[in-house]
Amino acid sequence: MSISINNQTRSFQKDQVKTFQEYVEKSLSEIMGSSFLDPRLKSPDFEIDADIRLVGETAIRKLNFEFRNIDKVTDVLSFPALDMKEGTLDSDLMPYDFSFDEKGKKHLSIGDVVICPERAKKQAEDYGHSLEREMVFLATHSFLHLFGFDHMNKKEEESMFTKQEQVMVAIGLPRNGEEKKVRTEEEQPDLSANDLHPVGEMLPHCGYCALIGRPNVGKSTLLNCISGMKLAIVSHKPQTTRNNIRAIYNREDAQVIFVDTPGIHRPKSKLSEFMVDSSFRAAKGADVVALMVDGRFGKPANVEKQAVETARKLKKPLILIVNKADAVTKESLLPLIANYSSLADFAAIVPVSALKDDGVEELMNVIIGMLPSAPRYFPMEEVTDQSEREIAAELIREQILHYTNEEIPHGTAVEIDSFEEELKEDAIDSYDRSLIKIHASIVCERDSHKSILLGKNGQMIKRIGTAARENIEEMTDCKVFLDLHVKVRKDWKNRQVFLDEFGYKQKED
Ligand code: GDP
Ligand code: MG
Numbered sequence: 001m002s003i004s005i006n007n008q009t010r011s012f013q014k015d016q017v018k019t020f021q022e023y024v025e026k027s028l029s030e031i032m033g034s035s036f037l038d039p040r041l042k043s044p045d046f047e048i049d050a051d052i053r054l055v056g057e058t059a060i061r062k063l064n065f066e067f068r069n070i071d072k073v074t075d076v077l078s079f080p081a082l083d084m085k086e087g088t089l090d091s092d093l094m095p096y097d098f099s100f101d102e103k104g105k106k107h108l109s110i111g112d113v114v115i116c117p118e119r120a121k122k123q124a125e126d127y128g129h130s131l132e133r134e135m136v137f138l139a140t141h142s143f144l145h146l147f148g149f150d151h152m153n154k155k156e157e158e159s160m161f162t163k164q165e166q167v168m169v170a171i172g173l174p175r176n177g178e179e180k181k182v183r184t185e186e187e188q189p190d191l192s193a194n195d196l197h198p199v200g201e202m203l204p205h206c207g208y209c210a211l212i213g214r215p216n217v218g219k220s221t222l223l224n225c226i227s228g229m230k231l232a233i234v235s236h237k238p239q240t241t242r243n244n245i246r247a248i249y250n251r252e253d254a255q256v257i258f259v260d261t262p263g264i265h266r267p268k269s270k271l272s273e274f275m276v277d278s279s280f281r282a283a284k285g286a287d288v289v290a291l292m293v294d295g296r297f298g299k300p301a302n303v304e305k306q307a308v309e310t311a312r313k314l315k316k317p318l319i320l321i322v323n324k325a326d327a328v329t330k331e332s333l334l335p336l337i338a339n340y341s342s343l344a345d346f347a348a349i350v351p352v353s354a355l356k357d358d359g360v361e362e363l364m365n366v367i368i369g370m371l372p373s374a375p376r377y378f379p380m381e382e383v384t385d386q387s388e389r390e391i392a393a394e395l396i397r398e399q400i401l402h403y404t405n406e407e408i409p410h411g412t413a414v415e416i417d418s419f420e421e422e423l424k425e426d427a428i429d430s431y432d433r434s435l436i437k438i439h440a441s442i443v444c445e446r447d448s449h450k451s452i453l454l455g456k457n458g459q460m461i462k463r464i465g466t467a468a469r470e471n472i473e474e475m476t477d478c479k480v481f482l483d484l485h486v487k488v489r490k491d492w493k494n495r496q497v498f499l500d501e502f503g504y505k506q507k508e509d
Contacts, residue, residue, distance in 0.1 A: 001029055002047060002107075006417075007054045010250070012117040014225075014357070016132070017054075023136040024052065024143075026171040031143055036087040036163070046098060046106035050146065051417075052113045052139060060116040067489070075119045076138040079443075079489030081111040084148030086159070096454065099485055112443075112489060113142040133173045140167050200375045205254040207287035207371040212310075214303045217294045218323040222354035223247040223258055226364065248378050254368045255376050259286060283310050288347075288370045292321040295328045295351065298336040300343055308344040317370055319348045321363060326353035388476060389419045396440055396468040396484070403464050404452055413443045417485075421478075433478045442486045453486045461486065 003024055007017050028050060031037065041048065055063075057073045065071045067079075082097065083090035099107050115138050117131070124134035144160055151157035168174055211219050226249050249256040283289050289311040293304060300308075311318040320340055322333060337349055348366045352359035393414040400412060422435040442461075444450055454461050461484055469482040 001025070001032060001049075003028060003050045003052060004417075005052045005054065008059065009054050009056045009117055011056070011121065012054050012135075019132060020135055020139075023132070023171060023173065024139045027136060027140045027167055028143055030167045030170045031140075031147065031163075034087075034163075037147065038084070038088045040089055040093060041108070041110075046108045049107050049109045050111065050113065050143065051109070052115065054115055054117050057116055057118050060114060060119070063114060073116065073119055075116055075123060076142050077114040078142040078145035079112040079114070080146045080148070081109045081488060082146075082148075084146075086149055086156075087147050096450070109487065110143075111146040112487070113139055113146070115139065115142070129175070133168075136171070136173055137164070137168060140164055198376070199378065202373065203254055203376050204373050205368045205371040206256075206374040206376060208257045208259060208285055209288045209290055209367055209371075210259045210283040210286035210316075211290050211292060212283065212307050213292035213321075217292045218354045219292055222292070222321070222323065222352070222360070225354050225357050225360055226258070249364065251368070254371065255378065256364070256367055256371065257377060283316060284314055286316060287372060288367055289314075289316045289318045290321050290367065291318060292323050293336075293340070295322045295324045295333055295336065298332070298339055300340060304340075305343065312344065317347045318344060319350065319366060319370070320346045322349065322351040323354050325351040326356045326358065389416045392416060392419065392438060392468075392472050393440065395471045396442070396464070396482075399464045399468040399471070400442060400453070402467070403460060412445075412449065415441045415443060417441055433476070435479050435481060436472070436476055437481045437483075438472070439483045439485070442484060443489055444486065445489060447488055450486045450488050 003021065005017055005021055005024075012020075028048075032042065032048060060075075060077065061071065061073045063077055064074050067077070082093075093108065097108060099109070101107060115135065117135065120134045120138055121131050124131045127134065141160075141164055144163060149156070149160040149163065151160050165175070211222070213219055226247060247258040249258065289307075291304065291307045291311070293300070308318065322336060325333065333351055340346065340349065347370060350359060350363045350366055352363050354360065393416050396414045397412075400414070417439040418437070420437045421433050422437070424434045442453055444453060452460065453464075455463075465482050465484045468484075469480050472482065473480045
């Protein structure tokens with residue numbers, strides 16, 4: 001059994017995701033082990049997979065509207081991949097229900113779960129229990145939907161409720177006795193973060209921070225840490241970050257837009273000249289320049305000197321981030337700080353461990369303190385601007401429409417499950433990729449759509465894949481491996497009816 005969690009929100013932090021993962025694994029394996037589950041799902045020949053996406057209020061509202069025509073934020077949506085009724089498969093599993101991983105192992109997906117942690121947080125407060133319990137509860141509820149349980153009538157509801165609580169007790173998250181009465185829908189504030197914090201709202205601190213530094217010092221790791229999610233690709237190999245991927249950090253009173261530039265190099269070739277130039281450009285548009293260095297190396301080299309010079313020429317305030325503080329002793333940082341202090345007049349020198357999330361909050365306060373008052377540039381929910389990932393999804397979608405002659409309706413979506421870059425052995429920058437491996441899912445609403453998409457002997461999906469791959473290769477200027485997978489999300493289901501029992505009424509209009 002494997003559950004992949006794709007966290008697309010900032011409101012749920014890395015350590016929370018980790019605990020959540022542990023619990024949902026227990027929850028799913030508890031359900032898998034129960035007697036009510038179809039024995040055909042318990043075969044050792046394949047592994048059961050489930051995907052959980054954590055999304056913001058805007059995203060879940062959009063999905064709720066797309067799939068259910070209800071323009072409201074909700075807590076959870078379930079998209080079963082299999083036809084099941086109360087734990088039993090409607091029919092035998094078919095070859096197309098399975099997929100194979102790189103190692104040749106067979107997998108069976110039971111479907112997707114989409115949860116909105118922000119909404120879960122509000123509900124947890126209403127019920128008077130922990131966010132952890134609420135999140136795991138929502139996932140468990142959703143798993144049961146994936147296995148064909150429902151709550152359309154009292155009898156079904158009772159059966160589902162009982163199973164749900166059994167699982168919650170078994171995994172160590174029972175109800176804590178008295179639960180508070182929940183708010184009714186009328187009392188329920190239905191404001192998304194964006195409604196409360198519109199673009200253009202004047203903020204005391206808002207602006208751009210150019211994050212520069214040589215490859216491998218930990219820039220991507222820092223950005224990921226700041227956003228509580230994976231934004232840019234982090235790797236032990238240098239320079240896996242695309243030019244100018246921006247991470248956006250939001251607070252009620254501040255917004256920081258990070259420009260993650262390629263490292264600064266001494267010009268060796270046209271390409272590295274370009275890279276120096278693009279770091280320069282990034283710094284030019286920024287309110288603050290942050291130079292990141294690796295705390296294990298005390299002496300500034302040309303690269304760092306150049307960065308300092310860039311900031312000086314552009315008259316930008318400069319701060320020094322000394323990363324990987326976890327890997328060195330405090331004392332050994334002193335000569336480093338002395339060396340750098342003699343090089344430039346830093347507005348601040350902040351040691352951090354991006355990896356261990358140590359000192360990062362202090363760093364954010366320092367950066368924010370240096371930003372001018374300005375209008376909010378991006379919506380609260382936005383964490384990054386359009387990436388190659390999203391463009392790749394668009395290119396795949398384009399080929400689906402092309403080859404299926406639009407037989408496939410607009411309910412079809414393309415989701416990029418993973419996007420991994422491999423660099424050439426002698427890569428000097430992020431453009432020196434040898435291969436991009438993309439796994440993507442085409443999500444449709446019906447089995448009939450799935451068979452159109454697959455085509456006879458899989459011919460259709462092959463054609464779509466080849467054409468899309470060629471276009472992605474053109475866009476990225478790199479060899480691409482593209483793995484396409486078709487998923488059916490038949491029936492969305494959610495928890496609203498179930499919540500009626502608690503006096504939580506959903507207005508469906
Ligand atoms: P970038 O090229 O500057 O974007 O660097 P990455 O973020 O890709 O990080 C390069 C390597 O340094 C990765 O293996 C990270 O895990 C590691 N790294 C990043 N931050 C830290 C840190 O604070 N401590 C330690 N020990 N390693 C780190
Ligand atoms: Mg990077």
